[in-house]
Amino acid sequence: MRIHRTVRLAVTAAAVAVTALSMVAVPALAGTRATTGDRYLAADTVLNKAATIGGAGSTFAAPLQNAAQAAFMARAQNATINGYQAVGSGTGESDILKKVVDWGGTDVPMSQTDIYQKEPSGYNIRASAFLEVPIALGGVAITYNLAGLSAKTPLILTASVLANIYEGHITNWNSAAIQALNPKVKLPATKIVVAARADSSGTTYIFTNFLRSAAPKVWATQPSKAVLTLPTGGVAGSGNAGVAADIENTPNAIGYVEYSYVLLNPSLLKGVAAIVNKAGKALTPSLAGIAAAAAAKADITTSNFSIDWQPGATAYPIAGYTWAIVWKVNQTSDAQGTLLVKYLDWLSHSGAVNGTTAGQDVAALQGYVPLPANIQALARATLLKVTGSRGQVLLGTNGG
Amino acid sequence: MTEKSKDFSVKSDWAHWSVLYGASGLFALICAVFLISIIVSSIPAWSHSGASIIYGRVWSQSTNSFGALAIITGTLATTAIALFFAIPIGVGSAIAIVHLLPGRLKILLSSLVELLAAVPSVVYGLWGLLVLAPWFEKTVEPGLAGITGGRFPFQAPPEGVSLLLAGGVLFVMILPMIVALSRDAIAVVPNEQFEGALSVGATKWQVIRKVVLPGARTGIVGAVTLATARALGETVAVAMVIGLNPLFPPSLFSTASTLASTIALQFQDATPLQVAALGALALILMAMTAIVNWFGRRFVRGSAFRAGVI
Numbered sequence: 001m002r003i004h005r006t007v008r009l010a011v012t013a014a015a016v017a018v019t020a021l022s023m024v025a026v027p028a029l030a031g032t033r034a035t036t037g038d039r040y041l042a043a044d045t046v047l048n049k050a051a052t053i054g055g056a057g058s059t060f061a062a063p064l065q066n067a068a069q070a071a072f073m074a075r076a077q078n079a080t081i082n083g084y085q086a087v088g089s090g091t092g093e094s095d096i097l098k099k100v101v102d103w104g105g106t107d108v109p110m111s112q113t114d115i116y117q118k119e120p121s122g123y124n125i126r127a128s129a130f131l132e133v134p135i136a137l138g139g140v141a142i143t144y145n146l147a148g149l150s151a152k153t154p155l156i157l158t159a160s161v162l163a164n165i166y167e168g169h170i171t172n173w174n175s176a177a178i179q180a181l182n183p184k185v186k187l188p189a190t191k192i193v194v195a196a197r198a199d200s201s202g203t204t205y206i207f208t209n210f211l212r213s214a215a216p217k218v219w220a221t222q223p224s225k226a227v228l229t230l231p232t233g234g235v236a237g238s239g240n241a242g243v244a245a246d247i248e249n250t251p252n253a254i255g256y257v258e259y260s261y262v263l264l265n266p267s268l269l270k271g272v273a274a275i276v277n278k279a280g281k282a283l284t285p286s287l288a289g290i291a292a293a294a295a296a297k298a299d300i301t302t303s304n305f306s307i308d309w310q311p312g313a314t315a316y317p318i319a320g321y322t323w324a325i326v327w328k329v330n331q332t333s334d335a336q337g338t339l340l341v342k343y344l345d346w347l348s349h350s351g352a353v354n355g356t357t358a359g360q361d362v363a364a365l366q367g368y369v370p371l372p373a374n375i376q377a378l379a380r381a382t383l384l385k386v387t388g389s390r391g392q393v394l395l396g397t398n399g400g
Numbered sequence: 401m402t403e404k405s406k407d408f409s410v411k412s413d414w415a416h417w418s419v420l421y422g423a424s425g426l427f428a429l430i431c432a433v434f435l436i437s438i439i440v441s442s443i444p445a446w447s448h449s450g451a452s453i454i455y456g457r458v459w460s461q462s463t464n465s466f467g468a469l470a471i472i473t474g475t476l477a478t479t480a481i482a483l484f485f486a487i488p489i490g491v492g493s494a495i496a497i498v499h500l501l502p503g504r505l506k507i508l509l510s511s512l513v514e515l516l517a518a519v520p521s522v523v524y525g526l527w528g529l530l531v532l533a534p535w536f537e538k539t540v541e542p543g544l545a546g547i548t549g550g551r552f553p554f555q556a557p558p559e560g561v562s563l564l565l566a567g568g569v570l571f572v573m574i575l576p577m578i579v580a581l582s583r584d585a586i587a588v589v590p591n592e593q594f595e596g597a598l599s600v601g602a603t604k605w606q607v608i609r610k611v612v613l614p615g616a617r618t619g620i621v622g623a624v625t626l627a628t629a630r631a632l633g634e635t636v637a638v639a640m641v642i643g644l645n646p647l648f649p650p651s652l653f654s655t656a657s658t659l660a661s662t663i664a665l666q667f668q669d670a671t672p673l674q675v676a677a678l679g680a681l682a683l684i685l686m687a688m689t690a691i692v693n694w695f696g697r698r699f700v701r702g703s704a705f706r707a708g709v710i
Contacts, residue, residue, distance in 0.1 A: 193557075
């Protein structure tokens with residue numbers, strides 16, 4: 001939807017400005033945790049041949065992609081990266097299958113079932129033809145638009161209450177279940193307007209996976225990227241930006257958006273719920289809470305990737321990684337393939353090289369948690385499997 | 401005229417005709433290809449769900465249920481709301497522009513109409529979402545509920561983003577179309593008839609009612625038909641203000657969905673079966689537009705018959 005592109009453009013412009021300003025200050029800070037001697041990272045911004053690439057998909061990753069692409073192009077001569085199209089994880093997967101883009105963004109690694117559903121008829125594409133590179137770590141915030149509630153005392157909600165709201169069993173804000181969790185808050189006697197995604201979405205997957213893990217008795221369906229069936233009166237928006245706009249414009253609404261959209265959209269900060277985690281503690285989303293969730297499950301794979309509902313008193317319960325899907329055997333020219341793996345390598349790492357910062361330092365400024373060291377290593381190992389026209393590894397030190 | 405020049409004129413005539421036949425033939429071909437490809441692409445959905453696509457009540461991607469009754473209802477309801485306001489206000493403004501307003505005001509209003517007609521629909525949607533939605537939610541919808549005592553279809557909590565708002569935005573979008581086309585139809589009613597009727601002692605209002613409106617009827621019906629088709633098919637603006645919830649709206653203040661906005665939002669990442677189901681929605685939308693056109697034509701022919709033209 002075009003409006004949200006406009007909104008996104010404005011958000012992007014703001015994000016780029018913030019990043020540019022911070023770039024001046026950050027190198028000194030980043031220098032303290034420089035991964036010295038990372039020859040790949042040092043070579044990532046050096047390209048011998050001019051090339052152009054582009055990606056599309058997850059809106060969860062869009063604020064990062066928008067800021068990081070600008071930062072990368074400023075450092076790497078010869079590199080052109082077309083504006084990231086935030087069209088949702090599902091479309092990101094369709095687009096990489098159809099080779100419309102060089103990488104597809106998704107919050108859920110693409111399964112063979114996804115491919116069967118989406119591939120053009122007559123094709124028989126295997127999931128093993130693709131590689132999934134973790135590029136960011138973020139959380140999903142539950143935000144609400146309720147007049148008269150102070151931002152300082154966030155509503156406390158549980159997975160069970162959220163599942164009941166999304167199933168349409170709890171319909172009013174002053175229902176006993178919500179009141180019991182928030183005894184001191186005077187809740188309005190209005191109907192709850194449930195907001196969700198209108199497009200196939202990885203954020204929906206992370207959210208429904210949380211409901212399924214934490215409240216399996218209420219949320220009977222398997223986690224899925226698919227459009228949710230909302231209760232009567234529910235509002236659906238296109239992309240995280242669309243849901244954010246719907247919540248902002250609809251009194252009594254509640255919905256789920258990626259945490260960085262809340263940071264970019266200060267009016268949503270008025271109502272960010274504290275969610276009860278596995279240890280029974282109610283937490284509002286924070287970078288520390290998301291990092292704790294990731295730390296609780298350090299080893300992830302493309303088939304066991306969820307970090308929802310992790311143990312630990314400080315772990316925020318709705319979190320996840322977002323991934324870039326690339327073809328294992330590069331489908332474009334070697335110059336484009338080299339740019340692609342170098343950009344994704346730069347994007348998935350932190351550390352100062354030649355006095356500048358890498359992608360995960362940009363991520364920290366956009367409301368994401370920098371990828372843990374072992375996940376950065378996973379990204380590197382994955383990218384080293386991408387091969388070019390002669391079977392050569394594209395991620396090299398020679399500048400391609 | 402010489403033999404030669406006659407020959408030339410016949411030849412050029414032949415050339416003209418072949419171009420015209422070619423153009424109309426091409427047009428017919430494009431339409432046929434378009435229609436056939438939509439029908440073919442929707443076949444898997446019809447064989448999966450049968451006619452329940454039309455009367456089914458559940459539209460869900462995850463369970464492969466494709467029943468569009470609620471979406472069809474949303475489409476018809478938003479269009480009906482828009483026409484309910486746009487016809488009287490649009491035709492009234494057209495009469496005023498042609499026969500009542502002084503010259504300068506006439507030009508000003510006419511250019512305003514043309515300006516509004518040129519605004520892209522995404523701008524109407526943005527305006528609806530950012531300006532109208534809060535106003536509807538705080539003032540219009542509670543007001544309507546207050547006046548009617550919250551009876552159907554004005555019950556349920558005001559939401560802003562709603563069926564009523566989508567109808568309201570559509571009303572503003574089709575209004576310039578109705579004004580501009582009706583104005584042109586009214587303006588071509590011969591001045592002699594107008595002045596003749598005045599000269600036999602009819603009042604201006606009587607002349608407008610008995611002479612101008614019947615004379616311009618064909619054009620006005622044409623304007624309404626076109627506006628209805630636009631309202632049925634409007635995509636972006638409606639998608640932004642209706643809430644995109646494919647459920648039966650219990651009240652005008654509730655969210656809903658329309659055929660065109662569902663197609664636009666779900667097409668990009670649809671499973672093959674869902675693509676077919678969206679093709680079926682496109683077919684339903686085309687059928688609805690065809691019915692509107694058929695009624696428009698029937699009405700025009702009927703009125704022309706009564707007026708003794710045919």
